Amino acid sequence: MLTWSKEIIIPAPIETIWNLFQLENIQRIMPNIxxxxxxxxxxxxxxxTYEQTYREGKRTETYIVTDLEYENNDQKKHKKIEFTLAKAFKIQAAYTLIKLDEQSTRFIYTGQNEGLNLMGKTFIKLGPKKSNEKVVDGFVETVRTEAMKDA
Incomplete structure (x- = not known):
């Protein structure tokens, strides 16, 4: 199993960042969806549940996303989702926002990717950890950049 956890402070109000995770704005932070x-x-x-279609190059994958956890109050916003990709990977991701003050928010992105079959397990075992870190860092940076545009 592959796990990740990345935390940054974004100089933007918690509501501004949370807005990026709403249905109508999801493509701003996840352009491949x-x-x-x-x-x-x-x-x-x-x-x-949601049906999501993801495109990378010429390949598209459609899968069902389920909300596992949800919290939305003035101080903390949290959402945890799960989906199965290509019948090979069970992926969970959690997005947590903690209000530090009116203009700064802690953003915590955690998740795990579990191989479900031989192909999935082998890919996770042999796949370069660096490329996963790059994807995680890229996502966190995109959220920060998009939030700054709105802040």
Missing amino acids: VEHKPLEIKEGVVGS
């Missing part, structure tokens, strides 16, 4: 449509929205968010 070409379609994100709700399938079932549950009261309290947890258990809600």
